[in-house]
Amino acid sequence: MPRRQMHVICAAEAPLRAALRALRTTLDVPDGFPAEVLAEAERAAREPRLPERDATDVPFFTIDPPASGDLDQAMHLERRAGGGFRVRYAIADVAAFVRPGGALDAEAHRRALTLYFPDEKVPLHPATLSEGAASLLPEQTRPALLWTIDLDADGRAVATDVRRALVRSRARLDYEGAQRQIDAGTAEEPLALLKDIGLLRERLEVERGGISLDVPEQEIVEQDHGYALRFRAPLPADGWNAQISLLTGMAAAHLMTRAGTGILRTLPTAPDGAVARLRRTAKALHIDWPHHVSYAEVVRSLDPADHLHAAFLQECTTLLRGAGYTAFSGGRLPDPAVHAAVADTYTHCTAPLRRLVDRYAGELCLSAVAGEEPPAWVREALDVLPKEMAEGSRRANTVERESVDIVEAALLSGRVGELFDAFVIDVKDHEPDVGTVQLQDPAVVAPIEGGGAELPLGEALRVRLMQADPGAAKVQFAPA
Incomplete structure (x- = not known):
């Protein structure tokens, strides 16, 4: 689910960049990794645990922002004989590199999440792994968790499998390039099907009462001795790509709940006070929200390219603040077990280079498919993992809140x-x-x-x- 995305475009010596550097110091954000962690990452990069299954013949591709180096996911889409689709989704196998109980593992548990500041990120894992040996870079053979999800002609999941495999991405795409190919009709079928499957999954989302936020990226640009704010509206391809990740997160949650052991991403229904505040924000931004129209309906009616709509979508992320992680075992599901925005059981499992919990979710799903007990190191972590992720989320929320305050102060500086x-x-x-x-x-x-x-x-x-x-x-x- 989305967070506010902010990107600063200004010189390193600009006052705004200086304020963000000072914020990292104030929040005691790690500056680099300890020597023993870097050494272990170097060794792991040279000697990963490789699976026996070889799926390097499948021509996977990735879609990410142009500057991204930590490529968690690669996909291949095809039609099934007799109707429907097959989604192959390769997720970076971080467990192939991180030894449970080692220095690298302990540091990841301390960090829990990659932290995103408007001018730079503070990664969960050293770049040797996150942007190197574990990243699904093009023309590189990598260990991965290979999800195979079969869909019927309406886009509903009818079969799910996940197992370890070697994969090899053939193309590295960005959203604008992928959108151009799809719109021009020049995309090969594996990419062209992203639109077909994405639209079907979006219809199913509406049917079950879910809602996806097309949160625009905020760009803060230095100009004329001050700063200006502009929004980059997400493309349809952003949303279609997100639907593949949501599909996998729901499939993973279903595997866990059937197996009786797992960890879910949950979100209660937003309290009336939060929705009422959002209605006032809509009124302030001249967005029509009649009382008989639901939150989901008004969000779907918005145009992220409109700057007032974009600003409102940014504020809509406040309704996601009650999200958390809940572990369960013995078949006793948490209450609530559903993620209110997804309108289904759901878990995070598709970004293990950037989120600690995804590595564990992947292992739980592998065990569920194999009909085996999860490894001891996974079971033992279930008691502490929700607390560690909650602390990591609080830290990330603080980074976001303080960064927004700094950026907004910069936008208004000189206008007192x-x-x-x-x-x-x-x-x-x-x-x-x-x-x-x-x-x-x-x-x-x-x-x-x-x-x-x-x-x-x-x-x-x-x-x-x-x-x-x-x-x-x-x-x-x-x-x-």
């Missing part, structure tokens, strides 16, 4: 004293003069203090910028 059109989207229960406003332009969410005057919740308000300091990650408004 100016007036803006805004909308009051939140007010503190016991401090009615303290709350949150959504600006119309730029699309910034920021705190406001009324100086003793009660803020008009849900109403338009002319506001004055009182402070905008990227170094302090501080933006403050007051009623004009």
Whole structure:
């Protein structure tokens, strides 16, 4: 499921970059890896555990942003004789490189997740593995967990298999290139079928009541002694590609629940207060959301290329904040077991280079298909893994929240004293003069203090910028 994606385009010495570097220091984010971890990664890169099965004859391809080096997934799509489709989805086999209980494993458990700042990332694994020996780079033979999921003509999964295999990607595509080929009709069938299968899976998502957020990427560009905000709207190919990952995550959850042991990604239904706040944000951004229209319907009606719609989609990620990881065994499923946005049982299993839990989910699914007990190192981790992932998620949320504050302060720097059109989207229960406003332009969410005057919740308000300091990650408004 998506997070806010922010990307800074400015010189290394720019004040915004300096503020982000200071944030990493403040949050005590790791700067590099310990020597013993790097040494173990180098050894593992030279001597991975290789599977017996060879699937290098399958012409897999990857689709990722152009600058990505940690390629977790490769796919091959084909039609099945008699109707339907076969999805082959190769996932990087991190367990082929990481020895349970070793220094590399311990460091991954400390980090839990790759952290994404607007200007750089702090990886889960050393680049020797994540962007080298374990990454599904083109024309390189790699160990992988090979998922084979058969779909009927409507796109419903009818059979699932996963096992270890050697794979070899033949092409490295980016979203724009893949979209051009599909639109022009020049894509070979394995890529062309991404649209057919993606559209079928999107229809099934609507049918079961699920919702995918096409969250645009925010680009913050340095210009004219300041900064400007622009959005990169996701392409249809982004969504079709995401549907393959969602399909696999649901298939993995179904394998685990049938086996009686596993770890799920769960999300309760959003509380009414969170939805009400989002309705006020929609009103502030002039997005029509009648009361009889559901959240899912209004999201599907949005155009990510529209800057106001894009800003609203960014705020929609707030409804995902209750997501967590829940382990289970003995056939006793957690309550709730369903991910509310997926509208089905679901787990993370397709990004093991960037998420610790995915390595364990893969092992649990391999055991479920084989009809065997999971390895001892996997079973023993189930007691602590949800807590480690929760801590990693809290750290990632802090990085996101603090980065947004810094970026928004940079966008507004130099404009202290100016007036803006805004909308009051939140007010503190016991401090009615303290709350949150959504600006119309730029699309910034920021705190406001009324100086003793009660803020008009849900109403338009002319506001004055009182402070905008990227170094302090501080933006403050007051009623004009």
